Amino acid sequence: MAAGYLDILRTRHAARLLAGTLVGRLPNGTAHIAIVLFTRAEGGSYTLAGALAAAYGLATAVGQPLLGRAVDLYGQPRVQLPAAVVSALGMAVLALIGLGSLPAAYAAVVVAGVSTPPLEGGLRALWPSVLGREDRVHRAYAMDAVAQEVMFTVGPLLVTVLVSLWSPAAALLVINAIGVLGALSVVLSEPSRLWRSAPREAHWLGALRSPGLLALLGAFFFVGLALGSITVAGVAYADDHGRESVYGWLMAALGLGALIGGAAYGARQWAGAPERRLRVIVALLALGYLPLMLTPGVPAMTALAAVAGVFLAPAIACSFIVVDRHAPQGTVTEAFSWLVTTFGVGAAAGTAVAGPAVELGGTAWSFAVAGAGGVAALLVLLATGKVLAAPGRTPAVVAGSENDRNGAAEPGFSSGRKA
Numbered sequence: 001m002a003a004g005y006l007d008i009l010r011t012r013h014a015a016r017l018l019a020g021t022l023v024g025r026l027p028n029g030t031a032h033i034a035i036v037l038f039t040r041a042e043g044g045s046y047t048l049a050g051a052l053a054a055a056y057g058l059a060t061a062v063g064q065p066l067l068g069r070a071v072d073l074y075g076q077p078r079v080q081l082p083a084a085v086v087s088a089l090g091m092a093v094l095a096l097i098g099l100g101s102l103p104a105a106y107a108a109v110v111v112a113g114v115s116t117p118p119l120e121g122g123l124r125a126l127w128p129s130v131l132g133r134e135d136r137v138h139r140a141y142a143m144d145a146v147a148q149e150v151m152f153t154v155g156p157l158l159v160t161v162l163v164s165l166w167s168p169a170a171a172l173l174v175i176n177a178i179g180v181l182g183a184l185s186v187v188l189s190e191p192s193r194l195w196r197s198a199p200r201e202a203h204w205l206g207a208l209r210s211p212g213l214l215a216l217l218g219a220f221f222f223v224g225l226a227l228g229s230i231t232v233a234g235v236a237y238a239d240d241h242g243r244e245s246v247y248g249w250l251m252a253a254l255g256l257g258a259l260i261g262g263a264a265y266g267a268r269q270w271a272g273a274p275e276r277r278l279r280v281i282v283a284l285l286a287l288g289y290l291p292l293m294l295t296p297g298v299p300a301m302t303a304l305a306a307v308a309g310v311f312l313a314p315a316i317a318c319s320f321i322v323v324d325r326h327a328p329q330g331t332v333t334e335a336f337s338w339l340v341t342t343f344g345v346g347a348a349a350g351t352a353v354a355g356p357a358v359e360l361g362g363t364a365w366s367f368a369v370a371g372a373g374g375v376a377a378l379l380v381l382l383a384t385g386k387v388l389a390a391p392g393r394t395p396a397v398v399a400g401s402e403n404d405r406n407g408a409a410e411p412g413f414s415s416g417r418k419a
Helices: 002-009 014-024 026-041 046-074 077-097 102-114 119-131 134-165 168-187 190-194 211-240 245-266 274-294 298-309 312-326 332-361 363-383
Strands: none
Touching (some): 002 014, 002 134, 014 026, 014 119, 014 168, 026 046, 026 102, 026 134, 026 168, 026 211, 077 168, 119 190, 119 332, 168 190, 211 298, 211 332, 245 312, 274 312
16 A cells, blocks of 8 residues: 555655645634634633534535536636635634624634635546546545545644644634645646546536435435534533643544544455445444443543544545445536535534533533434435445446446545545
8 A cells, every 4th residue: 555655646746736635625624623612712602612613514515515516617726726715714704803793703604614615526536637547546545535534633633732822713814824825736736727527417406416426415414413513522521621632632533543444444455335335334433433422531532532533534435436436427526525515514413413412411412412423324324225226327447446347346445534
């Protein structure tokens, strides 16, 4: 695997695109954490923190498929960079005005969320033109995933460090300024400027006309719900133990677990239908979330958080393959953006539910929301097994790819939390 990663990184433009996308996605990857910490520092309640984070998530859910479709239609530079700038300005307004005017605060996070650029889907659209062979593209997905998990491990720590050194408002400003620089690096690259989507059938539903994609999105709504609830539950747990830094360690442990799981999943090849494998992985994911309700001491809770993250990256990785198998031609950026949307809506629901859960039943109840989300995701996959078993299209394939109907093993994939 290491040799394969080095081969890809030596390819012209690959390292720049990977790094730029990861840096550009940093604001989105840390937004819920930053919003919750900012709200609490301003004297807001858990419910208000959850509501603001939920508003951001819902706005992202609305904006991602619209911007993804715009990228497919008009290209990346004309959409990605303006969106990144507007999103950063929205967060800057929140940092400057605080919670003095709640309507203005909600408006700021909505603008920031709806303008979040679809960089992840854009990167996956660029890999074929940069790398050529499908096996190298698959390996790039795995490399991308490992790098993302490093970001999602470091991101929460970076936010807490900025909060400790300066303030939550400064953390919002710095993280979003960094994000704009990442987006700028991507859109100025030659592959981004030259990329155009494959021909597509004109249809108002776009990627959503695929029943299999709809089934997958329904399941991953609940995965997003579980992840969103942990954001609020982790802050409540840290408050219970009197140390703000505990929150950063819990989120970093969750990311580290996902990094380990993603690296292990990407280190081997997998045979068989990814839809069946996805059901097994999501079942293990649900089992990992349930013990968080025990809320033991900090060392044990940190270990449980790491275990809870192990199967998240493989679940997302497998979902990428399923998206590719079911998305209609010419909708690649939009289809992956709908996956981001699903996470946004689910995470918004999770943060909205977990806030009142803390105040009504304590920290354990908010972690119970995560366990329930994992179980619900598995039930959706089980109920839609027949729909998922019939891919909506057959992309161009090469021997050994996931879509090789002769049953050849696929190159390993892994991915980060935010799709």
